[in-house]
Amino acid sequence: GAGVSQSPSNKVTEKGKDVELRCDPISGHTALYWYRQSLGQGLEFLIYFQGNSAPDKSGLPSDRFSAERTGGSVSTLTIQRTQQEDSAVYLCASSPIPQNTGELFFGEGSRLTVL
Amino acid sequence: GNSVTQMEGPVTLSEEAFLTINCTYTATGYPSLFWYVQYPGEGLQLLLKATKADDKGSNKGFEATYRKETTSFHLEKGSVQVSDSAVYFCALSGRGSARQLTFGSGTQLTVLP
Numbered sequence: 001g002a003g004v005s006q007s008p009s010n011k012v013t014e015k016g017k018d019v020e021l022r023c024d025p026i027s028g029h030t031a032l033y034w035y036r037q038s039l040g041q042g043l044e045f046l047i048y049f050q051g052n053s054a055p056d057k058s059g060l061p062s063d064r065f066s067a068e069r070t071g072g073s074v075s076t077l078t079i080q081r082t083q084q085e086d087s088a089v090y091l092c093a094s095s096p097i098p099q100n101t102g103e104l105f106f107g108e109g110s111r112l113t114v115l
Numbered sequence: 116g117n118s119v120t121q122m123e124g125p126v127t128l129s130e131e132a133f134l135t136i137n138c139t140y141t142a143t144g145y146p147s148l149f150w151y152v153q154y155p156g157e158g159l160q161l162l163l164k165a166t167k168a169d170d171k172g173s174n175k176g177f178e179a180t181y182r183k184e185t186t187s188f189h190l191e192k193g194s195v196q197v198s199d200s201a202v203y204f205c206a207l208s209g210r211g212s213a214r215q216l217t218f219g220s221g222t223q224l225t226v227l228p
Contacts, residue, residue: 106151
């Protein structure tokens with residue numbers, strides 16, 4: 001597609017369940033980022049992929065959070081044993097490394113609500 | 116580490132009013148600076164950017180000047196429109212290989228007709 005695509009757009013789950021969020025970046029973009037946007041707060045960096053490897057996982061808040069990327073394209077963010085504090089909008093962005101000028105192209109996000 | 120401090124909102128203005136949203140930053144080295152905008156129901160999109168001191172970024176009537184001496188990148192527009200209602204995020208990009216963005220907390224702007 002023309003832009004970054006994320007699914008699902010909305011997810012409501014019960015505390016303790018696992019969730020998977022998917023991101024399909026812009027074709028040809030080798031860099032992929034996950035951010036979290038909590039209510040009333042800015043964007044919090046979670047993880048960065050260059051190709052299929054993740055050289056920077058420093059933002060993952062706990063070991064319940066993991067992400068993978070396959071084929072240098074689609075990425076999945078998995079949250080295990082969800083907690084209410086995980087409720088947020090999860091944003092994916094991609095960038096055309098090495099032409100990267102710092103501009104990221106964002107998807108519309110996946111809104112997660114943990115009851 | 117890098118950080119961005121952004122003017123807190125929400126900000127409500129009448130159409131054709133002058134807009135300023137303040138942004139200051141802390142960073143090592145010489146970051147690139149950005150303003151992103153999030154319109155209702157849409158993803159974040161780049162509004163403007165500046166990559167070195169004294170550069171002025173501009174787009175859609177918005178401007179921001181990279182001020183190294185005051186570590187600021189304030190967003191301005193001379194005459195806002197209802198369609199400018201959105202959330203505005205100031206951000207910086209370090210010089211590392213990851214070039215991840217560090218964002219401010221966002222400022223909600225509402226323009227009334």
